[in-house]
Amino acid sequence: MKRRLFIATTSIAAIGLPVAYYFKKNIGKGDPLTTADMLSHFCDARTLKDIGLAYLKLVPSENEKQKLTDILLLNKEGKKLKPSDESAIEELIAKKIHEDFLTQQTLVLNQWVISVTEARQCALFSFIQ
């Protein structure tokens, strides 16, 4: 009996722990507006939220969900993408992040060197968490 219990316990631990760890570390691919894709490889939800809050503290004028959404959806030509067009938004955000790094539109928040767009994504993420 004891042996069976031991096997059951260790099996659960062996499978369960890595799964739990995975979900803790990776918040997964979500809404492109609120998921800083690259950062989510390394940061858990708590850290992403903290980055977002740090950004809002730094830029209080953007401390509004709709305002952040509008800024993130605005493309170079000044046109606002539809919130439903996920793939176009994903592409736009990726471009914006690349452009931010190229033009030094970067910040150091919670020790991470990130783009302004990523900071805004995190800020938006903090509203829904």
Added chain:
Amino acid sequence: MHIDARELDNGSVIEGDICIIGAGASGISIALDWENTPYKVILLEGGGFEYDDKVQELLNGKITGHPYYPMKASRLHYFGGATGHWGGMCSTFDDIDFKNRDWVENSGWPIKREDIAAFYPKAHEILDLGPYEWDVKYWKKEDPSFVSLPLDENVIWDKMWHFSPPTRFGSKYKDAIVNAKNIHLYTYANVVDIDAVENVTAINQVVVKNYANKQHTVKAKYFVMACCSIQNSRLLLACNKQAPKGIGNDNDLVGRYFMEHLEIKTGELWLNHKDSLKLYQQGNKNRVRAELAISEKMQESLKVLNSTISLIPLDIADKMQPAVKLYAYDDPRKSSDTLSKYSNWYNLSKKSFFERHFMSTDQNQAFSLYTRAEQLPNPNSRVVLSDEKDALGVPRANLNWALTPIDKKTVYTINHLLGEQVGVAGIGRIKLKDWLIDETDKQLPDFTSGGWHHLGTTRMSENPKTGVVDANCKVHGINNLYIAGSSCFATGGSVNPTLTVVAISLRLSSYLKERMAI
């Protein structure tokens, strides 16, 4: 030829054409360069062929300012000098290191990189480095598994390093020195005084002493001081009976501008994939690796000093402790043991049986950023004489290692730039250490280590008001006194100095040969 100065009759007079004071990397390289010439070379070494704690004690002194290694332990006082415990890392100085940079106070050498570069190949050979190739493209052809990070090389570039075995001059070159007919090596010959002619425009002789209560004099046409930055300046300052401020110190420059390389873990590189980043790792068969270096253009536009970053797998780096905390014993042997246990890359990268067989992978997602930066030449960073004297009657040297805000700005800037470049490349992100982003503190933290690189104190300049030696390493105003090695560096660059120390010493040697022939 080898002579133990303790065995000579007291009051012996030793005569030669050239007298080299100090048998470390610099002194031995110069002496060997004169092998089989018609000139008699006197090579003076304060210690013997083995470590002797009583001799080592002569280097003791006090540290003030930024925490530093114990004075007694940061150099080795025997034949071969500090090569007895160096790590073997070598790289070359960049063009910019020699330039007068308007944003770097007291920068600029009176010589250019090409003046030194001519001597790099021979120095390379002396230090047992591999092929004289410094271009990353060459090494990528040699080993196709070397792959660069996709960064803009106008911002961050791959600077190559070579690893010496490391060459221990004390064992490797002992026979060559001892068997050379025209080289006369005197061990246990500590220089304690320098006698100049009446108006101090030339040196007549130096006085040597040892624990056997023997005192001798050495006469030569030319004298070369090659006993490292701290001891060179100590001796010049201490010899003040004819020149009240010390020899070569009319302008109060001797001992000033002591520099080091600032070494510290500054952050982490997190990749969005696993990678070995082999090009940037130690331990490959070619004994080379790259570090990420800030470009000349970025140094100029951001007004910072030179610096590089090495990438160490995070699991190894996490076990590493700051060298300045580990190398804390007066006995250099004890400090070296502690250091290699807790800071040496090779020891820390050794894997357990379990790791080797069940977790064996060279791939990592996270790397520690280990920054190595140039220090601003700062007149307040200096060697001064102590009131206390050593057992041979020479005032001890005290060191005040003083850093400035541009040192921290430099360290921050290369890391932040790398963060932006990694972002542009879309390969990951950089996480910086808390202390690095604290804008309220302009100084580097106390656990910033030096690389055991003593630089400056008799800096080079064409103007006696801004330097102790001229472009040929001759002490201003003294016709036959020269200084070799890193003591003469006007600025320190960002790379370990041994290769440049040997190259600049060979350059001096070549110049003296020409002078001797006149």
